[in-house]
Amino acid sequence: MDVLQNMMLFSELVQCGGNVYTWCYDAKGKLLRSNCPDEAFLASAFELFGCKQRMLEHGNRDDVPVTLGTALGLLWGAAFEKEEGKLKRVWVIGPVFHRDVTMRGIEDGLKYYSKLEISVAWTIQLYKALEKVSTLQNTIIYRYLLMMHYCLTGQRLELSCVNSSTAQEERLESSAIPHDRYKVWMAEQGMLQMVRTGDLNYKQALSNCMSISAGVPVQSSDVLRQSKTSIIVFTSLVCRAAIEGGLSPEEAYSPWGTATFRRQKRQNRWMSCTRLQ
Numbered sequence: 001m002d003v004l005q006n007m008m009l010f011s012e013l014v015q016c017g018g019n020v021y022t023w024c025y026d027a028k029g030k031l032l033r034s035n036c037p038d039e040a041f042l043a044s045a046f047e048l049f050g051c052k053q054r055m056l057e058h059g060n061r062d063d064v065p066v067t068l069g070t071a072l073g074l075l076w077g078a079a080f081e082k083e084e085g086k087l088k089r090v091w092v093i094g095p096v097f098h099r100d101v102t103m104r105g106i107e108d109g110l111k112y113y114s115k116l117e118i119s120v121a122w123t124i125q126l127y128k129a130l131e132k133v134s135t136l137q138n139t140i141i142y143r144y145l146l147m148m149h150y151c152l153t154g155q156r157l158e159l160s161c162v163n164s165s166t167a168q169e170e171r172l173e174s175s176a177i178p179h180d181r182y183k184v185w186m187a188e189q190g191m192l193q194m195v196r197t198g199d200l201n202y203k204q205a206l207s208n209c210m211s212i213s214a215g216v217p218v219q220s221s222d223v224l225r226q227s228k229t230s231i232i233v234f235t236s237l238v239c240r241a242a243i244e245g246g247l248s249p250e251e252a253y254s255p256w257g258t259a260t261f262r263r264q265k266r267q268n269r270w271m272s273c274t275r276l277q
Contacts (some may be wrong), residue, residue: 003081006151007091012036014093014144016253018134023092032089038129042095045126048116051076058163059087063153065145066163068094072109073101077141077162081146091152093144097135100184106130110148137230184209188237195238196245 011022021036023043029052031043046052051068055078058066066077076094080087101109110123142162149157191205239252 003152007148010148010151012035017140018136019132020093020096020134020136020144023094025052025055025090025092027056027059027087027089029053038132041125041129045074045075045093045129046092048118049074049113055090055092056087059090062163064157064161064163065149067094067141067145069098069164070109071112072106072130073097073099074130075141077145077148079145079152081152091148093141093148095133097133098134098141099140103127141254192237192241198245 001128007022007024014020014022015035021042023034023035023036023046024032026032029047033045036042040135049070049072051070055066055068055076059078059080063080063082065077068076068078074095075098076092076096078090078092081089081091096176106127110118142159146157146159149155171190187209191202191209193199194202194205242252243249
């Protein structure tokens with residue numbers, strides 16, 4: 001198995017879904033390569049927040065992938081390349097946010113690291129770097145890790161195999177981090193309005209929603225349950241918007257309701273154009 005070739009392809013594929021960068025470290029924690037444009041600074045953040053040390057500790061005692069979290073809601077994922085049972089290289093993806101964050105939330109998260117004596121200049125640079133960080137659901141991050149593990153070992157794992165090294169004391173209670181939902185609400189309303197009017201150019205609006213929100217903030221360790229809940233809520237919102245736009249409730253709540261609604265809107269446009277001619 002050509003690991004380097006596999007990882008080159010993998011790093012290109014994951015970037016199709018957003019700014020998800022790939023990093024490679026040797027067994028001692030030296031950065032070998034990365035495709036991140038802000039490589040030097042984010043590598044220093046990875047080390048400063050203790051993620052690199054936890055990554056190496058996990059890699060030396062275990063073979064399965066691991067997520068490496070911070071008090072800011074920032075997350076990296078690591079998979080391990082081994083040779084004769086010994087750690088050879090570590091491949092990392094990230095950073096990403098696994099939940100919606102605000103400037104206030106980041107400030108509160110940084111308080112956890114107050115003993116590190118982080119400078120004001122470094123903090124300002126961190127804020128600028130975090131503006132470009134994507135938000136991904138835990139389920140997606142875990143699947144990326146499973147794919148990366150397969151690229152390195154040829155072994156297929158289940159979602160439940162992925163470990164998390166984020167200690168309980170490093171997590172801030174979600175209630176302690178206030179969330180400004182206005183931006184998420186505005187993006188949601190823009191997309192639902194397109195459903196009401198039958199606008200077929202909804203993909204960009206949907207992409208905007210996905211980039212600023214990871215879904216319904218369900219407090220659960222079951223990532224599949226979180227994903228399912230988000231899908232149910234999203235489907236309900238879209239169905240109601242379709243009804244408000246003129247689709248009957250019977251069709252809106254049927255499996256083919258959305259498709260029917262689109263066909264009706266296209267027919268209405270065609271009839272309008274015919275009358276104008």
